[in-house]
Amino acid sequence: MASYSGLRILTEGLTGNRGWKPAWRKPEPKPAYDAIVVGGGGHGLATAFYLASIHGITNVAVLERGPIGLGNTGRNTTIVRSNYLLPENHHFYEHSLKLWEGLEQSLGYNVMMSQRGVLNLYHSDAQRNAYTRRGNAMRLAGIDAELIGREEVAAMCPLIDLDNARFPVLGGLLQRRGGTARHDAVAWGFAHAADARGVDIIEHCEVTSMIIEGGAIQGVRTTRGEIRAPKVGLAVAGNTSVLCAMAGLTVPVESHLMQAFVSEGLKPLIDQVITFGAAHFYISQSDKGGLVFGGGLDGYNSYGQRGTLPEAEHIFAAGASLMPALKRVRALRSWAGVMDMTPDASPYICLTPIQGLTMTGGWNYGGFKATPGSGWCHAWTMAKQEPHRLNAAYTLTRFKEGRMLDEKGAGPFFWMQ
Ligand SMILES: Cc1cc2nc3c(=O)[nH]c(=O)nc-3n(C[C@H](O)[C@H](O)[C@H](O)COP(=O)(O)OP(=O)(O)OC[C@H]3O[C@@H](n4cnc5c(N)ncnc54)[C@H](O)[C@@H]3O)c2cc1C
Numbered sequence: 001m002a003s004y005s006g007l008r009i010l011t012e013g014l015t016g017n018r019g020w021k022p023a024w025r026k027p028e029p030k031p032a033y034d035a036i037v038v039g040g041g042g043h044g045l046a047t048a049f050y051l052a053s054i055h056g057i058t059n060v061a062v063l064e065r066g067p068i069g070l071g072n073t074g075r076n077t078t079i080v081r082s083n084y085l086l087p088e089n090h091h092f093y094e095h096s097l098k099l100w101e102g103l104e105q106s107l108g109y110n111v112m113m114s115q116r117g118v119l120n121l122y123h124s125d126a127q128r129n130a131y132t133r134r135g136n137a138m139r140l141a142g143i144d145a146e147l148i149g150r151e152e153v154a155a156m157c158p159l160i161d162l163d164n165a166r167f168p169v170l171g172g173l174l175q176r177r178g179g180t181a182r183h184d185a186v187a188w189g190f191a192h193a194a195d196a197r198g199v200d201i202i203e204h205c206e207v208t209s210m211i212i213e214g215g216a217i218q219g220v221r222t223t224r225g226e227i228r229a230p231k232v233g234l235a236v237a238g239n240t241s242v243l244c245a246m247a248g249l250t251v252p253v254e255s256h257l258m259q260a261f262v263s264e265g266l267k268p269l270i271d272q273v274i275t276f277g278a279a280h281f282y283i284s285q286s287d288k289g290g291l292v293f294g295g296g297l298d299g300y301n302s303y304g305q306r307g308t309l310p311e312a313e314h315i316f317a318a319g320a321s322l323m324p325a326l327k328r329v330r331a332l333r334s335w336a337g338v339m340d341m342t343p344d345a346s347p348y349i350c351l352t353p354i355q356g357l358t359m360t361g362g363w364n365y366g367g368f369k370a371t372p373g374s375g376w377c378h379a380w381t382m383a384k385q386e387p388h389r390l391n392a393a394y395t396l397t398r399f400k401e402g403r404m405l406d407e408k409g410a411g412p413f414f415w416m417q
Helices: 006-014 042-053 087-101 103-107 125-140 150-156 183-196 237-246 309-322 324-328 371-384
Strands: 035-038 060-063 118-122 146-149 171-175 200-202 207-213 216-222 225-228 232-234 254-265 273-276 281-285 290-301 331-341 348-351 357-361
Touching (some): 035 042, 042 060, 087 125, 087 371, 118 150, 125 146, 125 171, 183 200, 216 232, 232 237, 232 371, 237 254, 237 331, 237 357, 254 309, 281 309, 290 331, 348 371, 357 371
Parallel strands (some): 035 232, 060 200, 118 273
Antiparallel strands (some): 118 171, 254 331, 273 281, 281 290, 348 357
């Protein structure tokens, strides 16, 4: 496998770039493995990487129905942060952020992690109180958070309309360690590093049903034949309920759409990731210069990877209220991802009632930042068949038990999250 270093890039540059090898192999599926991970997005590839690198389980297949990384991993707005309120969430996401901070070294791959800061704006006294509470909870847990005033906001981003009559900006909650990473590179980096440790990444291999004998998983049937394993982990994002149904499980998730947009390339305008607290809108600038932005759910259950116009209009209107200069910017592309939304908008990384079958899912619109943490905890849960303390709360049964992890306080309604 190719390894990457400054010296290698220099050498290849001087010799016509003829020595590069594919970043991962294209193996044929074997009839049996020690473990199978279904889904070649960031979470599935991360699970396989940590299974191999931490738990020494290298006889692993990642089964992906298309090419890797073309699901939500390749469609998201790449925001990475750990500014959560609930203890179960902020410990997990902080663990994930720490993994991000060392990811390029762990993978030997440039994922373009950029800790440019995530600034959540507030527009009322009540919202300031809520952000103060969140920031204090974070700081008590040893996570960085700063409450800043409107002068600092103005200095950071002069494009923001502070004096909007309807949504005046009073300040913001800043997490300087938050930022962005290059989404494709995250999938490719995990694939490269997992492959180098012996994991078979099998693309164009759709799982069509499960092999369950005596209440235990024994493998899966795929478009490329039957593949057996005593441990199967699901990491299929918006298709969680479909794959669970194959195992006879009805799970509390709904598939929802969310859109993203990118503008024409511009000179540097926005240094941080900025979120508009008055409406669900967030924006950052990519290294190529495109403004990357998005908003909330479309609110429809769908598997179509394209969004609807009313939500697009809402997102553009929110952007123009926050930064009037955006009215002059052309949007180049839009797309949507299919996400699995849970009743409390928090995820699952857990065992299931089928022995040997585990899952990481329910990531909805917040799972990119969770990629290394989800893979790390799911690998632990697959290897040991028990949760780590960081994902112990992320069970499927918490709704029955009345232990919701309702970060936004939006109630048990999928479409309100
Ligand atoms: C528009 C948008 C913006 C977002 N912005 C952010 C953000 O800024 N920050 C953030 O933290 N999160 C964000 N998210 C959420 C984040 O992208 C997802 O939560 C995360 O990428 C999920 O990763 P994954 O690996 O589980 O999913 P995916 O990358 O979707 O991977 C799942 C894979 O499973 C495969 N699969 C499905 N069914 C089968 C089958 N039967 N057999 C084999 N393979 C199968 C799919 O093809 C897919 O490749 C956003 C999401 C969207 C849609």
